[in-house]
Amino acid sequence: MNEERAKPKVSPKREPMTRQDPHVRRHNFEEVALGYTEEQAVREAQRCLSCKKKPCVSGCPVEIEIPEFVKFIAERRFQEAIDKIHEKNSLPAICGRVCPQEDQCEKMCILGKKWEPLAIGRLERFVADYEMRKGEINIPKLPTPTGKKVAVVGSGPAGLTLAGDLAKMGHHVVIFEALHAPGGVLVYGIPEFRLPKEIVRKEVEYIKKLGVEVVTNFVVGKTRTIEELLRDGFDAVFVGAGAGLPYFMNIPGENLNGVYSANEFLTRSNLMKAYLFPEYDTPIKVGRRVAVVGGGNVAMDSARTAMRLGGEEVYCVYRRSRAEMPAREEEIENALEEGMILKELTNPVRIIGDENGWVREIECIKMKLGEPDSSGRRRPVPIEGSEFRLGVDVVVIAIGQGPNPLIPSTTPGLKTTKWGNIIAEEQTGATSLEGVFAGGDIVTGAATVILAMGAGRRAARAIDEYLRKK
Amino acid sequence: MFKILRKEVLTPQTKLFVVEAPLIATKVEPGQFVVLRIDEKGERIPLTVADFDREKGTLTLIFQEVGKTTYHLGTLNEGDAILDLVGPLGRPSEIENFGKVACVGGGIGIAPVYPIARALKAAGNEVISIIGARSKDLLILEKEMAEVSHEIYVTTDDGSYGKKAFVTQELERLIKEGYRFAFAIGIGPVPMMKAFALVTTRYAIPAKVSLNPIMVDGTGMCGVCRVSVSGVTRFACVDGPEFDASEVDFDLLTARQRIYCEEERQSLERYQQSKCGGCERE
């Protein structure tokens, strides 16, 4: 299609997505964004210019053929659209929801130069949901088994993607997961209102249908070590153990009752369903006034969870300004709409407790932005004498996660960086040990779902090659 | 699913299960624990592995009924199964030939002391055990402990059996009588471990305690189990559960164990009402 001619017909604005009313959704855990109807999806798809150079594709870490699948939607050929996506992405219902599209595919979209970019993520979600609603999911024909066995540590997006790919290549794959449910951060971290767990469950079902075995309650390094797995008859091991170690700030008062790591807060709520206490056994403290420390996706998820649990005044305490917040813009907006109070340029200095060891106040200091630091962001510096206190009864520390040392410490010869991340080749995931590959957050540090999937995909190719040579 | 092969009622509030868990049984060492979840709506709780049989592929768990989950667990019977069981978690006890060692267990704490005492004896130590409970009918594992000890002393708080004393008083008495312990391990309720730390520190005996903070995952992921040791925050599930007795901040441990007091009460009441309401036989 000729771009010049197409332009005048294109609506400058994207098709809006219906969302639950902020006042309503603040009190429930149901999904916030309700998805496109068929009509909306077709209308939005028709905005695509089918650019020859496909700049959007270069923005997608797994290189989905975006113009092609969008064209199928415009023509109402929804099944073909999802089949097209499945060629490159095994978890489209998840990516369509949680990918930071504004920094990836949509950032590169030509439409975005003048108008709003095509809503690629929403369209991807639409067709993925379409297939799920239909019920039956097309299982590709599997090749004859190669007789090779691969062990996968961790069932997050990296491990799931790799397992699916290797199964499709005819290898026997067993995923070992430490928790009682597969999915990694998708089940214990990202809340139901952003990513319904039913979707993760179905994606895992799909991978099982490909012949992948999923063993839960199995901590590699404890139940069996990597060495033992290799001795047990696995031909290769992939480590996708994620970044599951919560960081604290090392300020006074962090061990007071009522101070949570975001991991604990979100795990209780998501994985253990503490928001349904006492029907479910796991409790969680519902603060009336809550301070969440940090400005990333994890902080937004914690703040929004706190509001849904009944928090009346929920603060987000962030040391830089809103412009520097690493969370997705959409999620910051959602959180603010729901009533989160942003305390930007503010850093906690200590947490103050009562005589029984419970959080009562958090003392903060105002910050200003100074010279840019090594990451290019302007470094926040404290303004002397600007300390003030917020009265709170729950504090959630969401300043980041590091790699869990369990695997490196039980795997002699496995090289790590000084921060404890496993060192792996970017293109193959190969580590310092023969037959052991790694990818996802355990290698890169906390990143994104789609990057973890990309790492899983590349490692699958490398492992396949390794097994065929072996 | 993890099948319960044998159930024993040790005291009205203390039950013993032998569960089938072959993978864990091949690896577990004294001092380690498992995390279990009874069913889909259940909470994850940690229990020490009180014994294991590598050949049969079984673990022995001994637990005291203190709240909703442990009461519920106590209603399960032989042939029933536990939905989730993961382990072995935590670091094993450091077993060496120290010479003369004291193994001190209070209440339910005798269960985790038992495999440690046995391993210490097997390593060539002279094992002096001191076990105690609030009263006679709460005392567990006396026979088993006697088998793995060179000497055993028994106390009860109310004097209904053994000597009327706290285990830590008995420990101090032995030290004063001239027992020169090269190492001591003490496990029990927090006030007992705190007293144990005071005694062992006073007499400069290298000593360990096994801490029991609230846990969720048991793999270092959530941080709820943080304890303060030598002024540094540690995660008991991966850095412990054993720590140097003299370095532990027991008051912090006590405070943090109380986080969910209200919810625990609510949960137990609801559970007991549902039991009565449903006319279920306990």
Ligand SMILES: Cc1cc2nc3c(=O)[nH]c(=O)nc-3n(C[C@H](O)[C@H](O)[C@H](O)COP(=O)(O)OP(=O)(O)OC[C@H]3O[C@@H](n4cnc5c(N)ncnc54)[C@H](O)[C@@H]3O)c2cc1C
């Ligand atoms: C609250 C939150 C919100 C986020 N929001 C977004 C978002 O909106 N968009 C986005 O793109 N990204 C988001 N992310 C980041 C994204 O979820 C991660 O980058 C991604 O999940 C990493 O995938 P992974 O497969 O490397 O590891 P994980 O998802 O962390 O999975 C690792 C799995 O390995 C298991 N494991 C660890 N050690 C062992 C062991 N020794 N034995 C067995 N199993 C083990 C863990 O239990 C876990 O299940 C978010 C993260 C969090 C925490």
Ligand SMILES: Cc1cc2nc3c(=O)[nH]c(=O)nc-3n(C[C@H](O)[C@H](O)[C@H](O)COP(=O)(O)OP(=O)(O)OC[C@H]3O[C@@H](n4cnc5c(N)ncnc54)[C@H](O)[C@@H]3O)c2cc1C
């Ligand atoms: C590493 C470790 C090993 C353990 N080993 C054993 C064992 O072998 N046998 C055994 O009976 N118990 C053991 N415990 C304690 C056991 O986990 C708790 O008793 C259990 O979680 C209580 O659950 P509940 O729902 O029945 O009671 P809750 O309703 O959770 O609690 C009821 C009461 O018990 C107290 N409590 C809660 N959690 C703990 C805890 N972690 N430790 C001590 N008291 C607690 C509460 O303060 C409350 O007063 C261990 C704990 C840890 C951390």
Ligand code: SF4
């Ligand atoms: S996977 Fe993510 S980056 Fe790729 S097209 Fe879909 S939403 Fe965009």
Ligand code: SF4
């Ligand atoms: S850049 Fe935008 S308009 Fe062009 S093909 Fe990609 S999605 Fe369509």
Ligand code: FES
């Ligand atoms: S129990 Fe979660 S980190 Fe220890």
